[in-house]
Amino acid sequence: HHLAKSIANASWRIFRQMLEYKCEWYGKKLIAVxxxxxxxxxxxxxxxxxxxxxxxxxxxxxxxxx
Ligand SMILES: [Zn+2]
Structure with missing residues (x-):
């Protein structure tokens, strides 16, 4: 359970990084809520x-x- 949770957290962090990169690429502003x-x-x-x-x-x- 603990391992699954850290994998999930890592995936979200990577997704978040990709999103930030893509937003920057397209000149968009990412607003985290x-x-x-x-x-x-x-x-x-x-x-x-x-x-x-x-x-x-x-x-x-x-x-x-x-
Ligand atoms: Zn209102």
Whole structure:
């Protein structure tokens, strides 16, 4: 289990490095976001709209309509 976890972490690190490289190559800016609570708290106004079921992949903030 521990080994699987370190392999997974290494893969993400490599993926992240490739992404950064590709973004630079195409003149794009990579913005890393803390994944914690992105489905709960609005990124624009900070409104907490509560937990949602897993099948909800996009949502509109009821306060600022983002
Ligand atoms: Zn909002």
């Amino acid at each position: 803390d994944p914690k609570n992105t489905s709960i708290i609005c990124s624009k106004c900070g409104y907490n709209s509560g937990a949602k079921p897993l099948e909800i992949r996009e949502w509109t903030c009821s306060k600022c309509q983002t």
